[in-house]
Amino acid sequence: MPEILIVDDEPRIAEPLMFALEREHFGVAHVTLAEQALAALRQENFSLVVLDVGLPDVNGFEVLKELRRFSEVPVLFLTARQDEVDRILGLELGGDDYVTKPFSPREVVARIRAILKRLQGAPSAPTGKKTWELDETGARILFRGQPLALTRSEFRILAALVQRPGQVFSRAQLLDVCDNDEDSFERSVDSHIKTLRAKLRPLGGDSLIATRRGLGYYLETESP
Template identity: 75%
Template sequence: MTHILIVDDEPRIAEPLMFALEREHFTVSHVALGEVALEKLSHGKVDLVVLDVGLPDLNGFEVLKRLRASSEVPVLFLTARQEEVDRVLGLELGGDDYVTKPFSPREVVARIRAILKRLAPRVSESLWQLDEAGARILCKGQPLPLTRSEYRILAAMIQHPGQVFSRAHLLDICDSDEDSFERSVDTHIKTLRAKLKPLQADALIATRRGLGYFLESL
């Protein structure tokens, strides 16, 4: 699942945005300080950052400068500032888009989807169609009859082609009481390959011996 990190110290801003994103099937984390955000980003997988400019500890631009030293994760700025120079500075430092407060959570969700679509790997556009809102995946235009766990596993692989996922990582992605053993991941991979075989796409889910599974890039 796509993981969005919100960095904002105002609950009245962050909470409605978290609700809107979770309703659209995003995984959402929230922190209030820039230093905490940088620490989290250095350790965990985050697909996009929603970053407030006016944080209590670090200016949002400083957070972005430090982040860009080691990561190209897309960043959407939230700002109450109206000056064009601030908007331009954010983009010049490596921001991907900005929204000026007050804003509609639906607008932010739409801008996030636009950024992710623009930056999505080509493999997602050519072979796979990932419909997160409808929790479904199409392969070569054909909808796949996936269980909840199969959908979560394949969606993660589509979003990160070539990345090796360990069994433990995929077990966390499944996030299901029914999946309590790493070997259950092997069963899901087997059934996924069986469902992809009629479309001649089963071989795209590859095994890295001793490490885990990954999706071949086209």
Template identity: 55%
Template sequence: MPHILIVEDEAAIADTLVFALQSEGFTTCWLSLAGEALERLAQEPFDLVILDVGLPDMSGFEACKRLRRVSEVPVIFLTARSEEIDRVVGLEIGADDYVVKPFSPRELAARVKAILKRIAPRQPEAPAAVADGPFRVDRLRYQIHYHEQPLSLTRHEFHLLTALLAQPERVFAREQLLDALGVAADAGYARNIDSHIKSLRAKLRAVHAAAEPIQTHRGLGYSYTPER
């Protein structure tokens, strides 16, 4: 039974979330402070965290940054702010989804189920470790080496790079790359692919500055070009 941590300082909202999630068969834990949540996460495993951005002791963004140093547990942000820059920042620091208040509790529960389904362990359909030129992909360990150097990738970056490496020279539209992340194309996150690609390129250049394995095709999308 999936165990969900809710970090929300407004009791009415938290009560609504607890009811909606427990009605779907989840177990829940509610905390109102980010500091308490980080301590609890260090002591107890959770399957997903619902994290309010505007907490009284620490912003949800800062809490997520600290959490990502030690854990890849899925995070859904709750916020009263709907500006695109806030959504981009939230996703760039490692969130899996971003929900603006007021929201439908049933929709949020559906998003939780979709994320948990997407990250559920699967039997590998291909060999665990696959080499492609300077890249070595280890699907079981969620690790990619580039020129023998391990890359520190978020889960989204791992899936994006794996999708590109699997089909060299193919041009992927942003919507197709969203599908590789398990995100619906109509969720409004297509432009956030650009942020993930930018981060990926920076990590690749840190290993091999002269190479440019990820190519941009203006108006179309992105592709992986093997190094010659």
């Protein structure tokens, strides 16, 4: 049974949504603060997080930034903000969908089902094919036999990780690897990593680019 974590401090929002999810046979947990949410997500494996942007202690986007340091659990934002900039920001940070208030609990449940169905449908590794194939001459990287559409900086970062799986690269090291005038800040590396994870997610490989908190990024090897 999928377990959903709702992070919202408004009972009039959370309670109808909890009821709708339980009626559809989801397991549901509810917290009202960002600190509680992050603690729960470190301790338990949830299938999806419904995250309010306007929490009383920490902005929901900041919560997602911290969450993405240790988990790729899908996130559905709830917000009263209509601004398109907020929508773009939420999705670029690694959010999976976005619903503005007021909303129908049935609509949110349908969106949750769609996200989970999409993730469950991610293809597994084809038999007999390597996980990673690096073609430096053609500046291409294939994941599970599928070529990835990469920018120059994304290719250079991922190539460095693929060539040394398990080695932790600092942001400064990956910035040097980019060798691109447009990438002048270490946070540019974070942006490229998020985009790489997003491109790998449909193939089920987003979690292989892991974060070592306070140190940098490294490539996980797949379990046999």
